[in-house]
């Protein structure tokens with residue numbers, strides 16, 4: 035069996051490692067544009083901020099390691115065409131310019147995503163940068179050495195992490211977002227208010243409700259960001275306004291969502307019998323609504339990549355879907371969320387009720403005890419739990435992984451009150467705050 039894999043970061047690397055082990059007789063060829071595999075973008079802000087000093091730690095595999103598994107690695111090869119009828123692909127060797135043609139029995143599409151770059155005047159100026167891969171991380175570090183005023187456009191988790199990194203490095207930082215608050219896709223206002231207050235207290239300028247209209251520069255270098263509300267001086271701009279799936283190669287050839295995310299079945303198979311897909315190039319099954327959603331996360335990518343390997347020969351293990359569970363550490367605050375927030379529920383026209391618990395994470399008799407805020411949202415009719423958010427200076431973020439399981443298994447808010455959780459004064463209260471959330475929703 036000839037398997038061609040396009041893209042080898044998280045989904046691709048997971049698929050390749052597992053396929054090489056499961057099917058030693060298969061002829062696996064990987065096409066990857068970059069000169070590296072498995073870059074952990076999640077460490078990008080820590081690398082830029084100098085918390086991670088050795089960039090080698092940001093890779094967990096290498097072309098050589100995959101080659102040792104018997105895989106043919108075509109690094110710095112850009113796949114330019116896929117003929118799904120003939121089952122062939124066409125690529126260019128980016129080093130020599132040579133054209134490469136190949137045929138496949140099964141194709142694994144793990145081409146991921148690319149940062150959205152809106153058609154804003156001046157976006158091509160020097161020092162307007164993107165933050166996704168290893169080369170871009172190095173460019174940001176290099177350019178930041180000579181920058182004093184840094185503007186981050188986009189207040190999602192990547193933008194917010196970069197804001198912290200630049201502020202800690204002593205830069206004058208502005209965060210621009212068209213929405214009225216940061217992190218609005220992950221957390222409700224009572225949570226994001228805390229992060230915004232912290233940012234403002236540290237001298238970070240929050241330019242919310244502002245849309246970038248133009249970048250202006252001198253001698254080709256960015257100097258100003260003009261928005262609908264005003265002007266922000268900047269000698270470095272990082273664009274973090276979201277991601278779009280990299281799926282042009284299969285446009286019109288397999289079923290996709292409107293944004294181009296490939297639809298796969300529970301076995302990661304696309305609408306083409308011989309093409310499997312995983313990771314950021316795909317839509318995922320979103321359990322809180324039961325529909326398809328685009329949630330580009332490394333966690334989804336490694337799970338889906340592993341499932342491709344398990345299912346590519348015969349359907350074996352089904353994907354259980356996702357709640358879009360994610361966590362974040364910003365300065366002294368630890369936060370995490372899973373499933374729907376009230377904001378995202380209302381954007382999706384889903385009616386939810388919510389309960390909020392505020393308590394200390396462990397008994398007050400302990401030498402220290404931090405405040406915890408947890409909110410749980412549920413369907414008022416079926417009473418099924420649909421989402422949860424938590425924030426605290428204590429690291430109680432694992433509670434959100436517990437809530438993710440509750441959503442996935444269809445637990446009701448009433449059952450949540452009586453789930454068996456341990457108590458030990460170092461860690462929590464006799465009534466765990468998760469139980470308390472369930473109890474306080476009692477009818």
Ligand SMILES: Cc1cc2nc3c(=O)[nH]c(=O)nc-3n(C[C@H](O)[C@H](O)[C@H](O)COP(=O)(O)OP(=O)(O)OC[C@H]3O[C@@H](n4cnc5c(N)ncnc54)[C@H](O)[C@@H]3O)c2cc1C
Pocket residue numbers: 040041042043044045046065066067068074075076077078079111112113114144145146147148165166167192280283312313314315330331332333334335
């Ligand atoms: C700054 C940052 C921080 C993040 N933090 C987190 C986090 O904390 N937690 C989390 O879960 N997720 C995080 N993510 C998201 C996570 O990085 C992505 O979800 C993950 O990288 C997706 O992996 P993937 O393999 O599907 O796609 P990608 O990482 O996009 O990789 C796709 C690969 O395909 C290659 N490719 C594409 N097209 C072609 C072609 N035509 N020919 C050859 N090769 C091609 C690309 O070069 C690339 O290597 C973060 C992302 C960023 C940018």
